[in-house]
Amino acid sequence: MSTDTSTTPALHELGAHALLQAYRERSLSPVEVTEAVIRQIECWEPALCATWLFRPEQALDQARASEARWLKGQPQGLLDGVPGTLKDNIATAGDPTPLGSAAVSLVPAAADAPPAARLKEAGAVIVSKTTMPDYGMLSSGLSTFHPLSRNPWDLSKGPGGSSAGAGAAAAAGYGPLHVGTDIGGSLRLPAGWCGIYSLKPSLGRIPIDPPFTGRAAGPMTRTVADSALMMATLSLPDARDTMSLPYQDIAWDQFDQGVDKLRGLRIGLLLDAGCGLPVEPEIRAAIERAAALFEQAGARVEPLAPFMTQAMLDGMDHYWRMRSHLDLSALPAAQADRVLPYIRQWADSAAGFDGPHVFNASQQFHLTRLAAVKACSAFDYVISPTSPMPAFAAELPSPTNDPLHGLEHIGFTVPFNMSEQPAASINCGYTQSGLPIGLQIAGARFDDLGVLQVSRAFELIRDAQRPWPQPPET
Incomplete structure (x- = not known):
């Protein structure tokens, strides 16, 4: 099973659909593809630091097993032989789950969390896990456990978070499939800042363990097609998620309805989150350009007044502070001292909150x-910026660098966690300095397939995309 690489794209650049077709035709082997992805990771990692538990030999063992199945004409599942990664906080059996923090005890997980189990059952090659900030409580790659993750479009910038490594890995070509999680924007923010695609599904669409209000796992990919393919696997049922939706056999392969999907749609254009940081001019211009493209394709785009308030954002912030304060207070002092000081300051600021304050915040x-x-x-559907600004300095924990105003950039993303609506981020342009700009596309609760279809339609009409960043020369 070999290929003439002089007439085909680099193997690590190929999407999942192309790889699976090549495996069926025996023009490519999962081993060749995994080897190419490993080489790409090894080229990027000294600068990017997106991986954890990067184990090439284990990945190659999985790839060899997949190759044997394909040679017999007996693929194991929808993703057999396709390389992918999993975020640190998605447990994998036998591996510790550090949650990005040096304060967490490294105890091997007893079982695969649902997203990990589904990828393995589908035959995906798990090349690595990916980095995240302490406890997933930052929109950056700053961690006391992992090296500082960076953005492949500009190494002085961060990839966003908390699915930091996953966003960077997808943009850098660490294979086509990546899984992250999101409770306030942690899939969509790094997707927007890294120029990739991600879908935060309706709450409960993808089973996750442990479940929590607003928490979702989701795909992070370069294309809508690959995210749709992942949804067919990740959305399979798992009883461990007590908040999961009843399983539906959704026609995920019908994600591509073409540009006609947009004709006659009524689309709300949200340019002001109603709270947090103001939208920067370059971001606003890119979103307005996207809105114009929707109109040209036959959609009716109408302005949507802001519906969030600063009190809503502050209340959620204060509740999360108290939750984290209680969690950290329960740690032995030596462990608590290992938590990122920014997060400690943020959490400990809740020490003086009284019962009524926390109740009102909740x-x-x-x-x-x-x-x-x-x-x-x-x-x-509703379109908006994914975030009010482009990627910020890698060393900063948040755009404001202020733990008492640390969530001022999530005003566009967090409401859709709480409303349980599906929302995606797709690249819609670039700043003058070349940083990606994310467009958020949100749909009604349970309309995950519709969001994928609108995303695919926009993928077809958006302005030309720039080449993916390449590893720095060594």
Whole structure:
């Protein structure tokens, strides 16, 4: 099983659909592809630091087993032989789950978490796990456990977070399939800042363990097609998620309805989150350009007034501070001292909150949900910036670098976690300095396939994309 690489794209650049077709035709082997992905990772990693538990030999063992299945004409599942990665916080049996923090005890996990189990059952080659910040509580790659992750488009910038390594890995060509998680924007923010695609599904669409209000796992890929393919596997049922939706046999392979999908759609254009940092001019211009492309394709785009408030954002922030404060307070002092100081300061600021304050803060989750559903109900889909600014300095924990104002950049993303609506980020342009700009596409609750279809339509009409970044010369 070999190929003439002079007439085909680099193997690490190929999407999952192309790889699977090549495996069926026996023009490519999963071993060749995995070897190419390993070489790409080895070229990038000294600068990017996106991986954890990068184990080439284990990956090659998986690839050899996949090759044997394909040679027999008996692939194991939808993703057999396709390289992928899993975020640090998605447990894999026998491996510790550090959650990005030096404060976490490295105890081997007893079992694969649902997304890991589904990828393995489908035959995917797990090349590596990917990095995240302490406890996933930052939109950056800053961690006390992992080396500092960076953005392949500009190594002075961060990839975003908390699915930091996954976003960087997808943009850098570490294979086509990556899984991250999201509770306030942690799939979409790194997707937007790294120029890739990600879908935060409806709450419960992809089983996850442990479940939590607003928490979702999702695909992070270079193309809509690869995310749709992953959804067919990741959305399979798992009883461990007590918040999961009843399983639906959704026609994920119908993600491509062409540009006609947009004709007649009523689309809300949200340019002001109503809270947090203002949208920078370059970001606004790119979103307005995307809106114009939707209109040219036959959609009706209408302005949507902001529905979030600063009180909603602050309330969620204060509730999460108290949750983290209690968690950290339960640690032995020596362990707590290992937590990133920025997160310690953020969490400990809740020490003086009284019961009524925390209760009122907790109510902002529900108020956010009500506001989001009501505002979006007049539209088929809502588009907005994924974030109000492009990628920021890699060394910073947040755009403001202020733990008491650390969530000012999630005003566009967090409401859709709380409303349980599917929301994606897709690249829609670049800043003058060449950084990607993410467009968020949100749909009604349970309309995950529709969001994929609208995303694919936009993928077809958006302006020309720049080449993916290449590893620095050594």
